[in-house]
Amino acid sequence: MRLRIAISSCTYICNSPLLNDIGIIGRIRPLRIPGLCTGCGTCVEYCKQHAIALKNGVSVLDESKCVQCGVCIHSCPYHLLKSEYDHYQITVGGRRGASPAAGRELVTVETAEEVVEVVDRIVYWVYRSAWSGRPLADQMDEIGYAKFREEIQKEFGPKPSEEKQ
Ligand code: SF4
Ligand code: SF4
16 A cells, blocks of 8 residues: 655645645744733734734734744744744545545644654554555544554643643
């Protein structure tokens, strides 16, 4: 079986990682250093999601609109926006073609080394369990995706005490 892997360094996912057998998406949650914002509005202009607004002369983030692309972090001329939480979202079972399907979210990890380890585990699981000649997306449930996901999340996912909002 052939496996197609796509990596996107941000959440704008121009190369469509969700439509591949394995998708890896880099995400960054921004954090504003409180008390120093000049209210210049540069980050407001750069955020395509309209997740930042100026209120009372300072920038305010609406977390519900933020897609964690990290663009604003590099936009602030005063370097007041930092990365609070760099992480990677890993998906499995996406498909291109006439009947496209989005990959299912497998796990979120915090380091590149963990990404490599998880991909290694996915490849081993697929080659040990899946049938060749059929897209992975069509046989995920038959080959025990739910159990595999549970194992991976237990091993690589955030522990309850470490979970970020
Ligand atoms: S990370 Fe992206 S979506 Fe979130 S506030 Fe910054 S620019 Fe907007
Ligand atoms: S770019 Fe920086 S200084 Fe300007 S509004 Fe945004 S956080 Fe404040």
